[in-house]
Amino acid sequence: MTCHTYTPGQRIHNYKVVAVTPLPIIDSTLIQLVHDKTRARHFHIANQDKENTFSVIFRTVPTDSTGVAHILEHTVLCGSRHFNVRDPFFSMIKRSLSTFMNAFTASDWTMYPFATQNEKDYFNLMDVYLDAAFFPKIDELSFKQEGSRLDIDPSQNPELVYKGVVYNEMKGAMSSPSQVMGRALLQSLYPDTTYSNNSGGDPLEIPKLTWQDLKRFHSRYYHPSNAQFYTYGNLPLEKTLAFIHDKVLHGFDFLSVDSSVPAQPRWQTPRQETYTYAYSDTDTMDKKYQGCVAWLTCDAKDAFEVLVLTVLEQILIGNAASPLRKALIDSNLGSALADASGFEPDNRDAMFAIGLKDIEKSAVAQVESIVFSTLEKLVKEGIAPDLVESAIHQIEFYRKEITNTPYPFGIKLLLSFTGNLIHDGDPVSCINIDADLERLQQALAKGGFLEERLKTYFIDNPHRVLFTLAPDPDLESTTENQIKKELTKIYQNLSQQDLEKIKQDATQLEQIQEQQEDLSVLPTLELTDVPPEIEMISPDQLDRVTHAAGYDKATSGILYFTCPMGAGHVATSLFPLVPFFCQAFTHSGTARQSYIRMAEKIDRYTGGVTLSPFSGTYFDKEADSHVFLALQGKALDRNVPHLFDIVKEFVLTYGFTDLERLKNLLLQYQAGMESSIVATGHRYAISLSSRHLSMASHINEIWHGIAQYQTIKQIVQNITDPETAQPVMEQLAENLNTMAGGILRKDNFKPAVIGSLDAIQQADQAIGQMLVALPDGSRPAFFTPDIPRDTQAPRDGWMTNTAVSFVGQSFKTVGITHEDAPGLSVISKILRALFLHREIREKGGAYGGFAIYNSEEGIFSLGSYRDPHITRTLDVYQKACEYIMKGDYTQTDVKEAILQVCSDIDKPETPGPAAMKAFYRDIARLTDEIRRQFKDQLLQLDKNRVQAIAQKYFDLDGRQAGVSVISSKTALEQANLTLEKSGQTPLVLNKI
Template sequence: MELELNKVYHGFKLLETKDINEINSTGMVFEHEKSGARLFYLKNDDDNKVFAVSFRTPPEDSTGLPHILEHSVLCGSRKFPLKEPFVELVKGSLNTFLNAFTFPDKTMYPVASTNNKDFLNLMDVYLDAAFYPNIYKYPEIMMQEGWHYEIEDKDSEINYKGVVYNEMKGAFSSPESILFRKISESLFPDTQYGVESGGDPDVIPELTQKQFLNFHKKYYHPSNSYMYLYGDMDIVEKLKFINEEYLKDFDKIDVDSQLLMQNSFDKQKETVIEYPISNNEKEEDKTFLSMNFAVGKATNDELYLAFDILEHLLLETPSSPLKKALIDANIGKDVFGSFEASMLQPMFSIVVKNSNESEKERFKDIVIKTLRGLVEKGIDKKLIEASINIREFQLREADYHGYPKGLIYGMKSMDSWLYDENPWIHLTYEDTLKKIKSALETNYFEELIDKYILKNNHSSVLIVKPAKGLAEKKEADIKKKLQEFKQKLSKEEIEELVKNTLKLKERQTTADSPEDLKKIPLLAIEDIEPNAKELPLVEKEEQGIKVLHHPVFTNGISYINMYFGTEGVREEFIPYISLLTTILGKVSTDNYSYEDLAKEININTGGIRNGAQAYSEKWSDEKLHPKFVVKAKSLVSNMKKLVELLGEIVGHTKFDDHKRLKEIIQETKSRLEMIIFDRGHVFAANHILSYFSPAGKYEDMLGGLTFYNFIVDLENNFESKAKEISENLKHVSEIIFNKNNLLVSVTLEDTDYDEFKKNFDLFYTNLKSNRVSVEAYDFKVEQKNEGLMTSGKVQYVAKAYNFAKLGYSYSGSLQVLKTIANYDYLWNRVRVQGGAYGSFSAFQRNGNMFFTSYRDPNLKETLKVYDGAGEFFKNFDTDDRQMTKYIIGTVSDLDFPLTPSMKGDRAADNYIKKLNYDDIQKERKEILNTKVEHIRKFGDLISDVMKQNFICVLGNEEKITENKNIFNSTINLFE
């Protein structure tokens, strides 16, 4: 039905509508007259529906109150009084997205689902959580999610514990995280952006229960809310539900959530802060230098998009002039930028990593000199065209790496709506792009640089430098502070803290009642499609090469993947395969300098990416089909140029520019360090697989600790190894880029396939055709059980083995076991009771299985939890309703909506792994038919895996040293 302007629908008055052709949607802005709630609906034909309720939540200090509250409101509410309704939804709904986010000035609670009944259930739980949380009944919620004094008996030491407390200890262990968190503080010291909304671990324990509750009372009112709906739905039904179930009970009030603007500085400010490194690390070449600028307001749609493009132009490609100038000056080993626009006053940053404080003045001089030169002499128009094109391609493709696009549109709408402008400002980009494209004939970007950087005093220089002993000093200070605190307490006060600790533990270990569990709405098994979706795949052949064609609607985009077998590469050269993935496209070829090559790629394509993977055959971790993967995309109309560029890169790359190779190796090491800090749980879990699994060993050589050590060695010894590196890269590329190694996967419409067929020769003729011999790998696997030590304040604890080697076979029911392990057993013991931010499990078809934890304050306690999992599952018991919930949650992961490119990728992956539709359907049937007895039988599997005692821990040097008897060896991860 068509809605009419100024008409009221279930309390919601339709104020404005807008056709947003760029995203094939109609935007509608409503106001709920009684409560003052705002609502924005994006109407379209997307069946992946999204809902979010958000609040403007400006923090007043760095206690992390908005972040702790975000966690806490999802811990039970009026209608859903369980301890963790959020977890019950994760393990028992068909959601395609379910989470919550704390930003520097807002808190968002988004959900998504393709099932309408499920979608209404998700909305209900989230709205009840936001407006009627149980935080007023149970102070233990803030203690668990935020922080508390932990003391189990009067003679014990007092410690700080809490999920957010440990999460932020982990965040403040990473120098990159510290840098970006402190940049806004340096630019906006007098506003909400001058404090840490996520929480500074040093300040979190200052938060009181009274402050906590008052913050919710003040800001979590419909009058301060921003509701968002997206997708193909009966909007009147949704408005009726929101009104009748929630908003009709509220009256409009004035909520003072005003966001403050920082007054501009008279001159650039400079700040130096320290971050911890371990005593064994060197301090040289470990400093971050950054120059940062406040850039207008987020509601300026043109500036918002133009600066995003400018940041890419200046700092994100091999031809970026500012990046190139800083790298050429040898100030640091990695250069990157950031444009953060999800705040009232966006900020632009230029960062040099792995530098030294002594380079500060030279850094500033080169930035200013380079930018001034660009303003005076003009920016290369091809570079401008390239950066505009790549951003335009991304806008039109709307592929957000697995996130529902409706969620991303909702986030973009908040970048104007929160600041009292229309929510579609950043969604209607066509006219804005036209203005920006004037840069191809004018000094558009030069004028931006001059006004917002060179002549902008609202700027900071932030230096983040290493300091040995800082982490140890901080821990010692905390220990002393807590000891002194305890000494000042009376006997009665200590008893009160013990009582509170035990009361919290009792709440954490007491199961929800069956009556409360039944209050969470639940789908039936009959609501689930019994058959797996078939992925489109048609086998074809061109020039004797196998081509997998995936005919799906792609909106005029072609996705071309080239899978080159790497079985011909000798074992000692495997790390060079991964290095080759980072080199190709970033060094010169016979016909292009690397700068010109980058421009041609960005002008004519949507990007070319390289990767390497050791695909293991479906039931075995020993039968490998390792591939070098080239993924490329362009408009079908640009396919000829795309294929030409692919041929140029794989057939004509030059590996003799030693200066450029060194730059890329240094950058690769830098990016690996960031990944290790940011995704330590994945790093530890992947590395432990190398102890026993040939597939894990191969992957470790491609991107794990083995590869990291390889890169460190190349960087440290580059001058003596430069010629050898060049020769090895050339040698490996000649083995890989051979017609006899190639499998092609193309995702595009049937009518466009001939365009690929016509142009394939342009790529094919660049490949070698000699016969390639296959290597017989004999990987030396051994039980290393390493403690990988860093200056971080938390641990990432992994334990693993291959259950197939113990005689067990894979079943789809293992995926249900994974759901129960992740959201019952591990969640309750490692996260809720242990205080870690998260803990995860995996059960793979090839038999590899692991448990791993994320930002974990514990070590041996977590290993003990893992060891107890077998007994838990041997005695596992639950009712049919709970089993249905676990099954639905498991299917939710299987049925995540796939973009066209994801369909092609997954179909090709399955083909390489020899995984057919019957295998996938069998797994689905086993999932749908899982019973309690299946789960119990897996108890022996888990016990036997844990008894193998394969352990890897990445974490705090002191913690690992304290527990060194657990490990075969302890290693300082960083130099």
């Protein structure tokens, strides 16, 4: 049955069709249904997308901060009625061609989504997901493994410690100021509803959760009557409905579940709140406050008001020229907008927050004053029509653009309206917004509409908080002491029987984690289900397209432009400045126009114009390294001329004369990197541990790692000293101009355009005009200069503000053209699934352990994320190498690893990004023949071949294996004591 034949009132497999709505903007149809017995709602978006998505969503409303919803999300994935294995979720990752598998816990909902292109896989995964959600085992040991538990550690005094995956995950999360800020704002603005609780779990509260509490929470909320089912794609709806009914719903009756989230009672007067976060660097403490103003605004189900506030967000803070962002940044009180700034429409009442970070405590009141004076000025003088037009354009652009980044489009779409859906709103109103846009245009035509909303939602709204986030140098030690006192008290009250129970649990848990399971109960795919071919995309031979590679693709009326430019002529002394050069190039204005005017034009006519740095190694046999910058832009077809007017102005009239703007960009850039270190510390640790292994990895560390952060940090220190500020800024501007002069040469451009033929032809003509105006160069610069580098393997630790660790280890192997490359990619999957997951996550309590094979550089890396250990994890890495060489795995394990690699290879992209990737494969010389040969060899691997490859590369004695750890000073010093006691080389400690 095709989707257009569905009609309201129609019955399908124990469901009733409630509504059928065309979604023309995404060429789809939404069918809404209700199950007869349980009244479970089902939302199906039917279209021709072969990447099919499924999700089941429950409204989950915690009443405390023990993390019950989050821990339940983990625990239901630890075995179920029909799939009674320890970890069916992670086991299915190995047995599937899924393009996405995960689970999410938000403040008031829990979601279990996946996506796949394979129909057999789709129903396999749905079977496992449904059984996990509705019929989980929730045994006590799984709860203790995933949530928290007491354990005995003879090295500690007292002997008790807390362990648990979520416990350590949240210790890591709450080490991040941005996480503390986001959670604390919810607690401040919504003190009377579920949002006042930390749904992820407060590490101080998590141990209070009991197994019985967890089971009660599941019984209360994980019922079909409290569920929303979602499917998306081209598979028949009837088959999906029958499957869900037969597997789950037929066994349930309707249950009245009180899970609704009431509106937060509104205040009559504004409030002030202060929260603290752990920060140990007392030298910089004075400038590490954050201050913001946050308001409760409209009902999240009111689609029109949500649209209005989305427009206001874009007007106020959407780009560098936005009046509120500009006023705050230009105040020079802080470095960047405060964490959690922006409009958040997913809660029952939508929230808006704005402020500054890296300020002094005394500046909080000034931040509030700037916010209100700017808003009052906009109300008094009126909002410029250009700002409104730009904001509406941005909404239009991102409605039309369909991409699979960072999630498959079906999941991105779901996440865009989950907040509305979960509060019984109408998801159609979130997608089909043309009527609301028309209503907005009519309101705007009468004048004063947005100014009136500024008064209503911001200036005259008493439900607001002036919020201060304060650094606390004693918070970490105070918290640790509090936990130690708590554990001491618990220890003193334990009976011998209690102690034996703790020991018994630890022993049982270890036995369960060690035992070999029969996974045959789980459904699986076979290698015969893998399509042997690879997707191949080549430039089209197009009439009147002579300057750029052209890809004639259906891109929903959007043109994509990209242009790599070689960076080989950049002086080696200036190489560390390349990432900031990219930031400044499109964000500091030109010789003709200010950054404000350029930002306005970018927002009004494009989906963005960026310049980004790339370093790597060519994929061909010679394998020389390359460095280039990629200039990119995208625009609706009607705005192609405007896009290239902007691009040409940047390229032909670049200018770095606004020193105040450059200073603000430096501060924002540093603040962004600083926030990312704790959030994605594993990536930094891997970069540090591999920096000695190739020129490209060395440059990657210079451009994207801790080395880059330290470069920018030093410049910022120099410009905050009044005596050195002016000459440093002048030298910086001169350096940026020098770099631009060496890069912007006509023979150094390799442009490509993707879209409809007419748009491509317009773009090609504009590119030709730009190239003619560029100066000639000596030769293309897609090579790497001889940059001095240290080839000695690092063994270092990097100190920062974090309650957990990130442990990286890297060593050299071979690249993709070598016959061993497919085996190395399979080994990375085997190690993660069969060894590291068990040893680092299940036993060690870290959030994750992983292995990565970089086929471009020929580098193999091991890493951990939000890890309570350092030396134990390094021991695990050694044992992992021994494990893979010894061969304690089966041919089935190899097959499942091959499936995972194929899933990565065959992950689909929408036409625009797919063509872009193909173009960059050509730039990096990754030919279709190399890709085809890799996949052919991959599908032929067996266990003996994999083990032989392992024995060739994983005996690390004598190898240049680098080790880098990011952690706290205390944890690193303790790790060094342990290493020295065991006769191992300690880490060289550095301060980030």
